[in-house]
Amino acid sequence: MTTDTLSSPRPYWQTFSQALRLGALSFILTLFCLSLIAADGQLSPIWFPTTLITVVVFRASSRAIPWLVLGCMAGLLLASAIIIAPSITSLKYAAVNLLQGLAGGYLLRLLLNRNAPLNSLLNWSKMAVAVGLFTPLLGALLALWWLPKSGSGALSFFNTWVIAEIIGMLALGPVCLLWQPDDVKAKVRQTLLLETLLTLLITLTLCFCALRFLPWPYTFVIVILFWSAIRLPRLEALVVFLATIAMMALMLVHGLMPMPPPVHTSSRLWLAPWLPFLLVLLPGHIMAQVMHSFREERKHISESEARFRNAMEYSAIGMALVSPSGVWLQANQALCRLLGYRQDELRDLTFQQITHPDDLYVDLQQLEALLAGEINSYTLEKRYLHKEGQVVWALLAVSLVRDAEHQPLYFISQIEDITELKQTEDVNRKLMERITLTNEALFQEKERMLITLDSIGEAVISTDEDLRVTFMNPVAEKMSGWTQRHAAGKPLREILHITQGREGPEMENLLLCALPESKTSPNLDRDLVLHNHVGEQFDIHYSITPLKTLAGDNIGSVMVIQDVSESREMMKHLSYSASHDMLTRLPNRVNFEHQLKRLLHSANELAHQHLLAFIDLDRFKAVNDTAGHAAGDALLRDLAELMQRSLRSSDFLARLGGDEFGLLLPDCDIDNGREIVQRIVNAINDFRFLWEGRLYRIGASAGLTCIHHDNSSASEVMAQADLACYNAKHSGRGQLAFYEARLQSDKHAQTNQQESEKIIQENPLRLVAWAVAPPRKTQAISFYLLDAQSHTHDGVLVEATALRASLQDDSALILLDRKLLETFFNDYAADIARKGLTVALPLSTAALRDKNFVDQLCQNIAAHALPASQLLFSVDSEAVLTQHPDLRYHYRRLQALGCRLILRECGRNLDIFQQLHSGDIDYLLFSADLVANVHCNLMDEMLVSIIHGHASRLNIATIAGPIELPIALTTLAAIGVDGAWGEAIASREALRPLLSNGYFAIK
Secondary structure, three states: OOOOOOOOOHHHHHHHHHHHHHHHHHHHHHHHHHHHHHHHHHOOOOOOHHHHHHHHHOOOOOOOHHHHHHHHHHHHHHHHHOOOOOHHHHHHHHHHHHHHHHHHHHHHHHHHOOOOEEEEHHHHHEEEEHHHHHHHHHHHHHHHHOOOOOHHHHHHHHHHHHHHHHHHHHHHHHHHHHOOOOOHHHHOHHHHHHHHHHHHHHHHHHHHHHHHHHHOHHHHHHHHHHHHHHOOOOHHHHHHHHHHHHHHHHHOOOOOOOOOOOOOOHHHHHHOOOOHHHHHHHHHHHHHHHHHHHHHHHHHHHHHHHHHHHHHOOOOOEEEEEEEEEEEEOOHHHHHHHHOOHHHHHHHHEEOOEEOOHHHHHHHHHHHHOOOOOOEEEEHHHHHHHOOEEEEEEEEEEEEEEEOOOOOOEEEEEEOHHHHHHHHHHHHHHHHHHHHOOOHHHHHHHHHHHHHHHHOOOOEEEEOOEEEEEHHHHHHHHHOOOOOOHHHEEEEHHHHHEEEEOOEEEEEEEEHHHOOOOOOOOOOOOEEEEEEOOOOOEEEEEEEEEEEEEOEEEEEEEEEEEOOHHHHHHHHHHHHHEEEEEOOOOOOHHHHHHHHHHHHHHHHOOOEEEEEEEEEOOOOOHHHHHHHHHHHHHHHHHHHHHHHHOOOOOOEEEEEEEOEEEEEEEOOHHHHHHHHHHHHHHHHHEEEEOOOOEEOOOOEEEEEEEEEOEOOOOOHHHHHHHHHHHHHHHEEEOOOOOOOEEEHHHHHHHHHHHHHHHHHHHOEEEEEEEEEEEOOOOOOOOOEEEEEEEEOOOEEEHHHHHHHHHHOHHHHHHHHHHHHHHHHHHHHHHHHHOOOEEEEEEOOHHHOOHHHHHHHHHHHHHHOOOHHHHHEEEEEEEEHOOOOOOHHHHHHHHHHHOOEEEEEOOOOOOOOOOOOOOOOEEEEEEEEEHHHHOOOHHHHHHHHHHHHHHHHHHOOEEOOOOOOOHHHHHHHHHHOEEOOOOOOOOOOOOEEEEEEOOOOOOO
8 A cells, every 4th residue: 555644745746656556556456356246247245446545535635635536546447447348337336436435534534543543443443334334335325326226136236335345445444544655665674574474375275275165164264364363463464364355255256165045135135145254354353453452562561661670770769679578679779879788688688677776666657557558658767777887867758569459569669868968957957956046055055066067067158137148167168268257247149159060150149139938948950060269169059048036037047058079070970981881981882872863863853864884893802812801901992092083073983892883973975984984994904903012913894874764763774784794794804894785695694604504514523512510519510511513624613503593594404403413423422321421412493393304313312322311402492482383293202212302592582481381391591691691680680580480380490501600600599590501610621522531420
């Protein structure tokens, strides 16, 4: 459907082009429907042209409607002239279609939102009643009035017209309402298009067989369409429904499906041969709408959970989740810093244990009222006991989260540090009490008060009722640059010069001159700066308190100024650390993505053109491995400075991670961008790095892509730049590649596959092993994870994982797995049986789907002396998600022999547990990115715990790796993970030496 969804005016040539395309589409649809008439001899059982006109009137702008409708009518009349000879009757039919389409389109404009016409089942119902029932009846009555029929022929004509229009609108209308011009272009880059085509082929095949050969065929068709609605997104499911209805119409008019028995003419409406089309369409559409709503709700829930986690983790104030019994379930870093405890230490405590005894009773009272439902939340000031013993004042806000049965789940606590505020308020309160004492008490306390004011760390200035200085403590003298002797009697505005920011305008004096009747704290900008007359500057917060006698007379005021330079500088440093890479001092990935969003918005809204480049260092790992990480860090710092010297002032260079850099070139044409990036690449290629007397040479490969109005998706432009960089690296390295087409990637992928297949066929494999052991008992090895290595013809070592990644089709993956099995059983199986080791071999999903491969594997197991109980096979998690019909059968065959199965690369997709059942697999292997930071990332730790809990309920053991740090083993052991592998357990070693040593496994 090519109708523009925007109502803004468009150039006339674009409107004319749209009208031509709509005319062609109208011609095709009319030709199809009239062909059904020509084959059946009656009115068409489906009529699409009216639907097309209705959607055009609904979606097009008012100025474009006449031209676009004219194009649709031209296509309709041309098709009618070809199939049916031109006549006045044909023109009348076309006119009725036009009037019906106009009425339906304007009716939809009143009922539906043009930007989201079918966003709910209610809107679909409005569409079905308005243009799926009302306008077909209106059109049929108009046709009977203009083209009169007599007797039973009139009723038959009326019935056929209504049913054909209803089926046409329900089949084609939702597709046209939801279709967007760039839908196909977007889906070509996704696997969804292949899945849609495969589902369409299966659906049409099954429906054809049901209609031809099965009893109650329409029941089976409804079930098949339900399956399509559940499997596919809404628009793709509606396209499948449309294709199914078209196929059924063709089968009907050509006699390929059973016809209902003949009945009396008066009841033909209810038993018409195409009336079951409605019985097929309506349930399928409703199911598609329900599934769409379910997916949207699920997406909304996932986004809400992510926002909650981020809000809690990155909150500037302390936040925690607390169980009803008082145990800390989760705490963010701000709270840990406030209380002095680590997160694991807090989880071993209750809030009662670290609450000041004097405040505990009030807190528990409020808590009981919250649990009883008497209040929804509460706020109070309370004291906590710091780990080092000091008292911390906090403002506590608590709310309760309940489950669906209104049972309490956990408390959400927000804890803000107010210790300094309480101390300041306490000092001010004491100061006010002393100033408002009688003259006798004031005389006795004056010396003590002056000592107190001199000793506190904040500036205190007292004034009379005219805001003239009467007293300044030493801190105020230092900050203002005035001594009390010189400042006495001067207006406060003369000795204090406060600006908003260091270079901002000076604060107006109205706030200082017009003191309210009670204590005030000016609501000013956070970045207030005090400038003294000797040139010093202080970041400050201040408050002013009026002084009154016991009789209520105003005798002056007290101004307290707090120097917050250190804390503000710390906040700036924290902000800088959060957005920059501390090694190279370049912006980090978060900062880079923020700047990229800004440029994408500029390209999309203002039609600006920018460039994005990825720069990847070549041979950097060799420097790390040879000279050490200190050399690698020094090299990255030097290269960061080198690259910045080649940039414009507006360019933005960031370190994305490891040896990868990102570059944004705002408002830059392609030629200038090529020159800048090529200059950087050449500079890195020519750079010589000297470390401890040894000279190192590296290089760089870069990928460049354009950001403009038609290419303004963050994920897409980053993928393009990454692909271009990949092409540059695999074209000889040290080069710059500009993204032009995906064909380049396909060409390189094909070349890499051919090279990989040649390595597999001609070079031997060598097996290597990682030891798997419980996290608490690293010496008690359970089994070994095996992998393979080979060599290129140039002698370069190649890992089997790299070979698998370069293979594009199933036959090549099966070739590698056959070579792996041949090497294993011929060279290693006998020694493994002799040593009593248990080993796990990696297999591809394609191999386990292949019956011949599994047959050969079973024969090898039976033919060798190696017990099947010593064999494990690992397969990717996609094997479960794809649910291939042969996979489960092949699993069972291997398990029946005594083998065990490992599901590897299980990460953040929890949908896998919807497919798994107890007994399907024996082990679950976490993906490396999920456990890499499990010891220091709370969200990763929580996700590992959730997955481990699901696996335990299914009697599946869990394995994590590669683990490099012993501290990570402690975290995994606390979670309950059954096994771990990596450098923290033992280094990877070749299998042959392992089989040759004198140690035997303990069974």
